[in-house]
Amino acid sequence: MNLPLSILDLAPINKGQSVGDGIAASVALAQKAEAFGYRRVWYAEHHNMSSIASSATSVLIAHVAANTSTIRLGAGGVMLPNHSPLTIAEQFGTLASIHPGRIDLGLGRAPGSDQLTARAMRRDPNSSDRFPDDVLELQGYLGKKSLVPGVSAVPGQGTEVPLYILGSSLFGAQLAAAFGLPFAFASHFAPAALLEALAIYRRDFQPSTQLDEPYAFAAVNVIAADTTQEAQRELLLVKRARVSLLYGRGGRTFTDEEADLVIESDAGRQVEQMVRYSAVGTPSEVRDYLEEFSELTGADELITAHQSSNTASRLRSVELTADAMALATAG
Template structure:
């Protein structure tokens, strides 16, 4: 690999697991990723999802940071319309003061939830419209000057926590370019706009105090195993899990039912979300990541492994690190 690799940990709650189990596995993975040379790990804000435990994103980051030493940690991302910018500045300012030089703040404008959950969050559906202004307000709290006279983030002020814009459409690409911020594209689940978004971001990028040149992070799914047959078995289990999550709506499918759903329009839509997936032995996955990097021109890849078996999940990320010479790229 010629670009750094990072990890998006969705903090999934496996079958028979509790949220606490998920957090313990996330700590174990982060400690391994630190040894293996991954650059950073991000955690995403989701709400009311029984299979994902990262809803209190800043709290989870604090826990992982306290149990690691050097790897960068951040949000991938905080859904800013759910929060007051001052609150996020204080949370991530606190993290930055506790763990200097290790904290990232990725920002998205999606709700990270459904309509009913939006109401439970006391979220105004129109709040996403002010996302660009909220990003600038947040940036002011962290880097100065504050855009609201007399209001400062303490902690937060002067920490300069780096901001990243997340997106799966042209909106985020355009905003990141306009503000001169790094851009992370969610190609691991929303591949359709990847090429257009990357082109727009690079074409319209304006240098800023944070960033002189465009910096693109592209997310990509990986399932690596010691044999190709084992990787394909894990991939099948992952596809079934995705269908259960997105199509099941509370109903539990048998494997046979799941396979039938995979052949339906809804199932094909779920599979389409995983278009950018490297599956196979470590070498095969590395070759896929190399070709994906060449295609996108990404400056960094953020790998996502949604393998449902915990030991296999850790092994998948370990194998990718082993063949990608990450130690030499970690700094």
């Protein structure tokens, strides 16, 4: 199967790890992905989450890029309403100047945080409404002509860092189509509108200077292990972690028994829905699922989110998946 695979790395801080440990694990994952033929690794902007180390997305990308050689790296994505377009253009223009031809910039309009955190970031409540205009302003800064007279991004201007629109609803699909940009759907945690969004994107796509025809990504959870039982155990741990993420605000913690009760209750339906698209099992089982998912979505590229409770299992999943899909380019 000749389908490009990439990785969304949530830069997790696993139980018992420090932030430094989590970042080191992200470096190891990118090195593994590079060696085994994945096309790119993306990092998502999240804030005020004790288990995620990718809040300063551009800084993390810079560190990983300095410790890899060829793999594309980028944001999947930067939540643009949290920032001025000029600042993001300067950050990613700097990255592209240091690592030419390797940097992607995926853009989302969600806050990437809760309301309290949004206020702490001085986020304008209406900033999401300006997202389409901000995308165009950012594109101008990274292109040859700024849309803001007298203001240029240095570094940034002329780097033509490729933009990608991320979404978990129909809005992102419509915007990506109108602007002629690649579109990535976050079906690894918000699967409901996946197929409709992709259909709208392809139907309404308008060619642009960046892209001649639609290019769609679909995200899918992956847990590849040496045995089905091991993979299913990891899936249960992932679901328990989602319970804490969804219902553990304010310092609330859940025992394994409490988390399992939540999963089995009506409240657990949201957890089950979030992992609706998940390739879980041995390499052959994961391959079969990814091939079916590819046929279902018609995606041009799959973004795999390797969901494991520890670094060793996550790296093993990356390796087994590459071998199963015949990606490997080096030992």
